[in-house]
Amino acid sequence: DAGVTQSPTHLIKTRGQHVTLRCSPISGHKSVSWYQQVLGQGPQFIFQYYEKEERGRGNFPDRFSARQFPNYSSELNVNALLLGDSALYLCASSPAGYEQYFGPGTRLTVT
Amino acid sequence: LAKTTQPISMDSYEGQEVNITCSHNNIATNDYITWYQQFPSQGPRFIIQGYKTKVTNEVASLFIPADRKSSTLSLPRVSLSDTAVYYCLVGDMGTDKLIFGTGTRLQVFP
Numbered sequence: 001d002a003g004v005t006q007s008p009t010h011l012i013k014t015r016g017q018h019v020t021l022r023c024s025p026i027s028g029h030k031s032v033s034w035y036q037q038v039l040g041q042g043p044q045f046i047f048q049y050y051e052k053e054e055r056g057r058g059n060f061p062d063r064f065s066a067r068q069f070p071n072y073s074s075e076l077n078v079n080a081l082l083l084g085d086s087a088l089y090l091c092a093s094s095p096a097g098y099e100q101y102f103g104p105g106t107r108l109t110v111t
Numbered sequence: 112l113a114k115t116t117q118p119i120s121m122d123s124y125e126g127q128e129v130n131i132t133c134s135h136n137n138i139a140t141n142d143y144i145t146w147y148q149q150f151p152s153q154g155p156r157f158i159i160q161g162y163k164t165k166v167t168n169e170v171a172s173l174f175i176p177a178d179r180k181s182s183t184l185s186l187p188r189v190s191l192s193d194t195a196v197y198y199c200l201v202g203d204m205g206t207d208k209l210i211f212g213t214g215t216r217l218q219v220f221p
Contacts, residue, residue, distance in 0.1 A: 004154070033208070033209075035209075035211075040213075041213060042196075042198055042211030042212055042213055042214050043155065043209070043211045044211070045208050045209060045210065048208055056208045058208070088152070090154045090155075091154075092154065092209075099145070099157050099160065100157065100209060101157070102153075102154025102155050102156065103154050104152075104153055104154055105152070105153070105154055107152070
């Protein structure tokens with residue numbers, strides 16, 4: 001079975017631009033979560049969606065937004081990019097509960 | 112959500128048993144203890160989860176004392192491929208919001 005997939009793998013953007021990251025969960029998983037991981041730190045929770053509704057939001061500015069589609073795939077959008085947004089963005093899916101399955105991540109570099 | 116404290120780094124040699132201890136003094140009654148493993152440039156991977164006493168699976172064991180204020184991840188006979196960052200997480204099973212700390216960087220030498 002396919003795991004969580006994310007696209008693109010790598011991305012380079014300029015300050016002020018916006019970016020859209022995509023995630024496809026494991027088949028049958030209805031929950032998708034997004035995390036930001038800055039080099040040398042643990043992943044930080046950004047959003048969690050379940051059945052297309054936002055169930056949780058971390059301490060991130062409104063420049064960050066997300067949505068989940070009827071097929072349970074998800075997009076993370078970041079507007080007005082800052083240098084500090086450079087990170088590995090991880091998507092995780094879960095049938096429910098604490099065991100989450102992470103994708104390989106999207107490496108975003110903001111210059 | 113309970114805060115966790117674990118060593119920043121540990122070194123070991125191939126074939127040895129590695130024990131990584133995590134402190135979570137403020138663990139709540141509904142909280143479970145979960146460990147994840149992360150290799151560079153990859154997403155974290157679930158290793159093991161427990162509530163109390165001892166849990167064992169094909170890759171690790173998790174020891175939780177009666178007061179549940181700490182837990183120990185035990186990796187038997189590590190190999191070079193076990194070199195990774197290990198995260199201890201504590202939280203309610205009903206939530207999908209994982210709170211990661213800085214983790215323990217395990218380096219296994221030949």
